[in-house]
Amino acid sequence: MARTLIDPAQVAASDASRRAALDDDFAALAARLARNGGDAERLVATIQRFAVAIPSWGVGTGGTRFGRFPQPGEPRDLMEKLEDCAVVQQLVRATPTVSLHIPWDRPADPARVRRDAAELGLAFDAMNSNTFEDHTPGQRSYKFGSLTHVDAAVREQAVAANVECIEIGQRLGSKALTVWIGDGGNFPGQLHLRRAFDRYVESLRKIAARLPSDWSMYLEHKLCEPAFYSTVNQDWGSSYVAATAVGKQCSCLVDLGHHAPNVNIELIVARLIQLGKLGGFHFNDSKYGDDDLDAGSIKPFQLFLIFHELVGAEVEGSAGFAPAYLLDQSHNVTDPIESLMASAIEVQRAWAKAWLVDRARLAECQEKNDALGALQALKEAYECDVRPLLAMARTRSGGAIDPIAAYRASGWRAQCAERRPVPRRTTAGGIVG
Numbered sequence: 270m271a272r273t274l275i276d277p278a279q280v281a282a283s284d285a286s287r288r289a290a291l292d293d294d295f296a297a298l299a300a301r302l303a304r305n306g307g308d309a310e311r312l313v314a315t316i317q318r319f320a321v322a323i324p325s326w327g328v329g330t331g332g333t334r335f336g337r338f339p340q341p342g343e344p345r346d347l348m349e350k351l352e353d354c355a356v357v358q359q360l361v362r363a364t365p366t367v368s369l370h371i372p373w374d375r376p377a378d379p380a381r382v383r384r385d386a387a388e389l390g391l392a393f394d395a396m397n398s399n400t401f402e403d404h405t406p407g408q409r410s411y412k413f414g415s416l417t418h419v420d421a422a423v424r425e426q427a428v429a430a431n432v433e434c435i436e437i438g439q440r441l442g443s444k445a446l447t448v449w450i451g452d453g454g455n456f457p458g459q460l461h462l463r464r465a466f467d468r469y470v471e472s473l474r475k476i477a478a479r480l481p482s483d484w485s486m487y488l489e490h491k492l493c494e495p496a497f498y499s500t501v502n503q504d505w506g507s508s509y510v511a512a513t514a515v516g517k518q519c520s521c522l523v524d525l526g527h528h529a530p531n532v533n534i535e536l537i538v539a540r541l542i543q544l545g546k547l548g549g550f551h552f553n554d555s556k557y558g559d560d561d562l563d564a565g566s567i568k569p570f571q572l573f574l575i576f577h578e579l580v581g582a583e584v585e586g587s588a589g590f591a592p593a594y595l596l597d598q599s600h601n602v603t604d605p606i607e608s609l610m611a612s613a614i615e616v617q618r619a620w621a622k623a624w625l626v627d628r629a630r631l632a633e634c635q636e637k638n639d640a641l642g643a644l645q646a647l648k649e650a651y652e653c654d655v656r657p658l659l660a661m662a663r664t665r666s667g668g669a670i671d672p673i674a675a676y677r678a679s680g681w682r683a684q685c686a687e688r689r690p691v692p693r694r695t696t697a698g699g700i701v702g
């Protein structure tokens with residue numbers, strides 16, 4: 270049994286006033302689903318197996334280039350970050366793993382961190398390398414790039430940083446490395462576009478050569494920022510070409526915020542699945558660009574359509590399809606624990622609704638060119654209020670019926686403000702690609 274940081278009696282007290290209503294709502298929904306051949310119990314079991322990782326940087330307050338407004342009780346080191354992740358997992362039961370960022374979270378004793386995390390019921394997901402800023406005085410600068418820098422010595426340093434991530438990850442029990450670089454040009458002409466991409470692939474191959482055989486490597490593309498004219502891995506096509514050139518263990522990672530406005534991301538997802546190169550996902554939401562807003566807060570229908578593709582691939586048995594899911598967002602004005610809980614539930618909601626799609630009916634509409642009927646088949650699933658299924662799955666897995674209410678009642682943040690009075694470092698993270 271994992272050590273619980275929120276008193277289970279408090280969670281039980283929060284649940285007590287909600288239990289009867291949940292039972293009623295669940296029974297009503299189960300009856301409604303059964304009318305069309307649905308099985309609420311099977312759906313609950315499907316929801317229970319859904320998992321999305323938490324980013325270690327997500328439990329700190331994020332910020333923008335205009336500033337950051339830290340809140341009391343922020344985690345000051347890796348262990349405190351893991352505590353906050355454990356609180357999310359205790360109440361939501363859909364976030365059993367944590368994704369670390371090196372060197373922000375470089376553990377002094379990885380074996381011990383792994384043990385401490387396990388005690389809290391947590392394991393480690395993909396490792397994230399950071400070569401988009403300078404860390405150590407005296408090191409070569411990444412100001413003009415890392416894996417694609419014109420200077421081979423800088424590229425070697427960036428390759429070594431990724432290899433260090435793999436080595437730390439091995440000791441933590443991780444099985445994947447995610448590579449996102451800020452490399453690119455801020456001005457036309459600054460970069461030789463083709464040569465920069467060649468250098469990217471060459472550096473990635475050197476990293477891949479150091480991957481253990483049971484590891485995966487994910488390439489994360491991004492349209493712009495911090496390079497505002499051109500980025501080396503700008504879009505899914507570039508990412509696919511690079512991942513293919515690097516080899517079998519390498520695939521693409523889609524971050525929802527890393528596309529031009531109105532791009533059809535579910536179509537990109539479908540293509541990458543089809544090509545056998547969809548490795549992972551970073552969930553967030555956006556209105557204008559890489560806004561890093563909470564998943565499902567702006568475009569929940571898009572999130573559902575993306576999960577429709579993901580679940581479709583699982584249902585149709587696409588070979589080796591097991592993408593890594595991570596929440597990657599910046600919590601600038603909310604309590605990060607609350608945002609992470611709400612976002613995990615949003616993603617889980619989209620997953621649950623995607624399983625409700627009547628795929629036989631949809632296929633029939635597609636065969637008959639019945640465009641409206643096809644949309645209706647999707648909408649019927651999307652419009653179903655699956656909250657009783659999610660809450661039932663959560664409570665059966667040991668979480669809270671209403672995680673945010675239970676969290677607020679627990680007083681965790683106020684306790685942290687007392688126990689964690691002074692930030693040990695000022696860069697709590699939160700701004701990540």
Ligand SMILES: [Mn+2]
Pocket residue numbers: 489524551597701702
């Ligand atoms: Mn990301």
